[in-house]
Amino acid sequence: xxxxxxxxxxxxxxxxxxxxxxxxxxxxxxxxxxxxxxxxxxxxxxxxxxxxxxxxxxxxxxxxxxxxxxxxxxxxxxxxxxxxxxxxxxxxxxxxxxxxxxxxxxxxxxxxxxxxxxxxxxxxxxxxxxxxxxxxxxxxxxxxxxxxxxxxxxxxxxxxxxxxxxxxxxxxxxxxxxxxxxxxxxxxxxxxxxxxxxxxxxxxxxxxxxxxxxxxxxxxxxxxxxxxxxxxxxxxxxxxxxxxxxxxxxxxxxxxxxxxxxxxxxxxxxxxxxxxxxxxxxxxxxxxxxxxxxxxxxxxxxxxxxxxxxxxxxxxxxxxxxxxxxxxxxxxxxxxxxxxxxxxxxxxxxxxxxx
Amino acid sequence: xxxxxxxxxxxxxxxxxxxxxxxxxxxxxxxxxxxxxxxxxxxxxxxxxxxxxxxxxxxxxxxxxxxxxxxxxxxxxxxxxxxxxxxxxxxxxxxxxxxxxxxxxxxxxxxxxxxxxxxxxxxxxxxxxxxxxxxxxxxxxxxxxxxxxxxxxxxxxxxxxxxxxxxxxxxxxxxxxxxxxxxxxxxxxxxxxxxxxxxxxxxxxxxxxxxxxxxxxxxxxxxxxxxxxxxxxxxxxxxxxxxxxxxxxxxxxxxxxxxx
Numbered sequence: 001x002x003x004x005x006x007x008x009x010x011x012x013x014x015x016x017x018x019x020x021x022x023x024x025x026x027x028x029x030x031x032x033x034x035x036x037x038x039x040x041x042x043x044x045x046x047x048x049x050x051x052x053x054x055x056x057x058x059x060x061x062x063x064x065x066x067x068x069x070x071x072x073x074x075x076x077x078x079x080x081x082x083x084x085x086x087x088x089x090x091x092x093x094x095x096x097x098x099x100x101x102x103x104x105x106x107x108x109x110x111x112x113x114x115x116x117x118x119x120x121x122x123x124x125x126x127x128x129x130x131x132x133x134x135x136x137x138x139x140x141x142x143x144x145x146x147x148x149x150x151x152x153x154x155x156x157x158x159x160x161x162x163x164x165x166x167x168x169x170x171x172x173x174x175x176x177x178x179x180x181x182x183x184x185x186x187x188x189x190x191x192x193x194x195x196x197x198x199x200x201x202x203x204x205x206x207x208x209x210x211x212x213x214x215x216x217x218x219x220x221x222x223x224x225x226x227x228x229x230x231x232x233x234x235x236x237x238x239x240x241x242x243x244x245x246x247x248x249x250x251x252x253x254x255x256x257x258x259x260x261x262x263x264x265x266x267x268x269x270x271x272x273x274x275x276x277x278x279x280x281x282x283x284x285x286x287x288x289x290x291x292x293x294x295x296x297x298x299x300x301x302x303x304x305x306x307x308x309x310x311x312x313x314x315x316x317x318x319x320x321x322x323x324x325x326x327x328x329x330x331x332x333x334x335x336x337x338x339x340x341x342x343x344x345x346x347x348x349x350x351x352x353x354x355x
Numbered sequence: 356x357x358x359x360x361x362x363x364x365x366x367x368x369x370x371x372x373x374x375x376x377x378x379x380x381x382x383x384x385x386x387x388x389x390x391x392x393x394x395x396x397x398x399x400x401x402x403x404x405x406x407x408x409x410x411x412x413x414x415x416x417x418x419x420x421x422x423x424x425x426x427x428x429x430x431x432x433x434x435x436x437x438x439x440x441x442x443x444x445x446x447x448x449x450x451x452x453x454x455x456x457x458x459x460x461x462x463x464x465x466x467x468x469x470x471x472x473x474x475x476x477x478x479x480x481x482x483x484x485x486x487x488x489x490x491x492x493x494x495x496x497x498x499x500x501x502x503x504x505x506x507x508x509x510x511x512x513x514x515x516x517x518x519x520x521x522x523x524x525x526x527x528x529x530x531x532x533x534x535x536x537x538x539x540x541x542x543x544x545x546x547x548x549x550x551x552x553x554x555x556x557x558x559x560x561x562x563x564x565x566x567x568x569x570x571x572x573x574x575x576x577x578x579x580x581x582x583x584x585x586x587x588x589x590x591x592x593x594x595x596x597x598x599x600x601x602x603x604x605x606x607x608x609x610x611x612x613x614x615x
Contacts, residue, residue, distance in 0.1 A: 107448040235467045239459050241448055245411050250515070251435030251463035296449035299470070 028307035083213040088317040089310040091272045096309020098265035099283025104237035105261045113269045113283040117177035121150025122273035124184040127200045140274040147270030206277035206331030226264040234299035281338030288345040361518045369416030379574035387550045392561035395571035401554045435463035439512035441522040444504035450495035460514030482513035502533035522553040538564035
């Protein structure tokens with residue numbers, strides 16, 4: 001073409017393509033592996049990374065440890081530390097992926113997984129379960145069910161009043177979130193102030209201290225499936241970010257994709273609350289950091305968010321259990337850590353939500 | 356891939372919204388190699404008609420067909436390979452690079468679960484080169500000017516491989532130079548056999564760059580023909596309720612100016 005149409009402004013720097021972007025995933029996986037080793041080695045009985053690696057090598061068949069030491073390490077690593085480490089990885093990845101997916105589907109980088117009320121609903125469900133003096137299982141199931149119910153209410157409001165438009169979904173989420181926040185206050189008010197109320201409040205701050213390996217394995221399947229499904233929908237999310245009409249004209253089944261993404265992200269959010277209580281900020285800040293590293297394309301952003309979120313929550317849990325002699329609820333740690341990270345992201349992203 | 360002729364035809368399109376007839380029996384066809392300019396006052400139903408022709412909106416009556424096949428029977432993905440939509444330049448929520456935005460045009464080809472292949476990358480680079488935006492390819496779409504964003508969206512439509520381009524006010528918000536360059540680009544695309552339907556608020560742009568003009572008034576096509584047949588001072592007065600006169604340049608170009 002003889003006359004180029006665009007006249008690039010002279011000030012711009014020729015942007016480098018996001019070269020080596022896919023090398024980022026192995027790098028983030030290595031980071032997660034390193035944080036996992038540190039987390040497994042840390043605690044009252046500290047171990048260095050070589051000890052941890054040697055134990056797993058011997059567990060895999062290489063007989064390099066004497067049986068007594070093997071039994072000690074088995075108790076320490078597999079029975080005490082591993083459930084907690086796995087839970088942190090799962091919850092961190094789930095929160096970060098559901099946050100990134102929500103931000104994509106709602107075309108807004110400030111959206112958190114709680115937009116449609118899933119965390120508020122789950123918090124109420126857990127508190128109500130405790131009030132009823134239920135078993136641990138009842139609390140978890142009730143948290144999960146109420147999280148789904150909150151989002152179902154938001155979606156029903158949107159479909160009834162606004163043909164399921166984006167803005168009505170957001171308003172429906174505000175209504176649903178407010179409803180469950182009020183119900184949670186009611187539960188706190190009627191709870192016995194000496195036993196139940198402190199238990200509810202501590203639980204709502206989030207903790208990975210009391211997870212059982214059985215629960216972790218139980219939720220890992222639906223969580224893993226939902227994370228994989230969201231990662232697979234990455235290219236659809238890119239088209240969806242351009243607007244409904246454009247996405248449709250690019251061949252995307254907009255309604256199906258939107259509800260599939262909301263469904264998976266809701267499932268993830270509700271499962272994290274039932275496993276570990278309320279853990280804020282991860283779903284908001286981790287996708288931002290990931291976007292700074294790998295750009296906005298969701299095909300890469302979602303898996304990168306999963307790996308980064310897992311590392312972040314693992315590190316936060318490490319701080320939560322090692323900063324002081326007793327535990328700090330992890331929700332407090334993520335909030336305290338999240339604020340400086342978010343300020344850093346804002347500083348980097350002043351010009352557009354950019355790289 | 357057999358493309359057929361690529362004739363998009365709306366027949367007897369009827370669309371009501373809250374008792375009001377937005378489209379009231381619209382017949383409109385677009386053939387390859389044509390630039391059809393659709394003019395109408397605000398609220399005349401231009402955007403609604405566009406959305407019907409794109410298959411985004413199901414009309415309450417009438418049919419839209421592509422080479423005789425009803426759009427309703429085509430899958431969204433098949434449709435996306437035949438008809439491309441070029442919206443008004445907008446702001447994306449995330450800083451996708453120009454190359455990534457153009458690459459979205461390949462989504463109907465490689466599908467959502469596969470990574471783009473060599474053919475897809477080539478189509479993207481060809482489309483970028485065709486619009487002369489190679490220098491912008493690595494820049495974030497969010498940092499571009501309105502004109503550059505519009506060019507990116509047209510490049511995406513070309514990468515889509517569709518031969519029918521439906522454009523919603525492609526030159527609105529562009530400076531004079533960008534407008535003229537963009538209109539020249541549309542003429543080159545039509546010469547290559549693309550069928551282009553564009554809405555416009557400027558009768559002058561329809562005079563300058565269109566092989567056919569259709570006037571939409573209160574949900575009906577009130578005139579459809581060559582620019583010189585359709586765009587008379589009378590027609591403009593009826594459509595926009597303003598008095599105009601037509602000026603002709605020595606080179607044979609025409610433009611409307613306010614009368615009196």
